[in-house]
Amino acid sequence: MTTPPFTVADVMTRKVVAVLPGAEFKEIVTAMERWKVTAVPVVEGEGRVVGVVSEADLLVKEEFHDHRLGLVEQMRHLDATAKAGSRRAEDLMTSPAVTVAPEASLPQAARLMAAHHVKRLPVVDTTGAIQGIVSRADLLKVFLRPDDDLAAEVRHDVIEQLFPLSHRKVGVRVDAGVVTLSGEVGDSALIPLAARLARAVEGVVDVRCDLSARGRTQPHPR
Template structure:
């Protein structure tokens, strides 16, 4: 079976800002490219963090309120800056949680969930930025047509991988939900089939109505 990787799904030519970029430069980059966050890179294009709209808003919220009391001296922050004289490196969330192009959708999803982020910069073997993958990119695997899922399960999984006869099981797919019916030699094969089906990109759930050659009926569902 062919699984889509992060390299297949990621956006290439990713928008990025240098660690020395100013707040104004970051805001312009976000607005001009209609994105909500960008990786921050060093001189070698290694991602060192991510700066988002939220980071910029948090900085703006620290400024004196024009409708509030008059402040005669601009406060100096812990980073030694006043006003908006601050760089991407000071604003960013760091370190950058990164992915590799060869990662599976599951690996990327787990990394996002673990780090609590919506996107991952993607780096090559040298740690250089080559793309970015978002939650929306990962969900694209669920846009696969039911016919493509049925063909992959019937041909690649059941026949080529497991060596089952084409007539042994019928495969029905509706909105990514797979139903398998038929006969197998052993009931112990059923959970193997289910797990392999769930590993097919775009499958939402798997229902089985399978009878073993010994006559035992196995009715499981996963998803």
């Protein structure tokens, strides 16, 4: 049976530091400093996420603190100047918040972060209620999987499935996340596929493929 892929729910932080829409500026800064986070979700009602306040949102106030803008410049920086004059989370936050579902895959979460230039995402259920927070660091947790676990998954989900008759002749070694496949298999056409599938196992850093068939060695695909 193929191992199911890791989801956001597997790696997210479940203890969430959040603020209410009416939270004051200093309250938000204090929460960030106390819990060592760079952004906090803004929630209302039954924990429904309505926005996110980040350090960038708060720093706007400092940016314009000693700099009086003219009318034209104020119009050009309308959102920023509005935030500079605000002191409550509901006025400072970025809304709507970019969120992700618990069942989303890790690549999906990573693409969302990259597309929206954020470092973390609130994880919400179908009602929009917060379930956790997933950060860039959380997405890297899969690379902390033990080498033995990676080797077992590659052998079971890749080698035994692709080479049911010759899988016992294949060696699977993992060192610091790098998989080495060695030995002889019956079908040379499947060797590149084996390397690609092994590389797709979550937590694998790279794959060295030294498999051969009928006396021919298949070079490691790049």
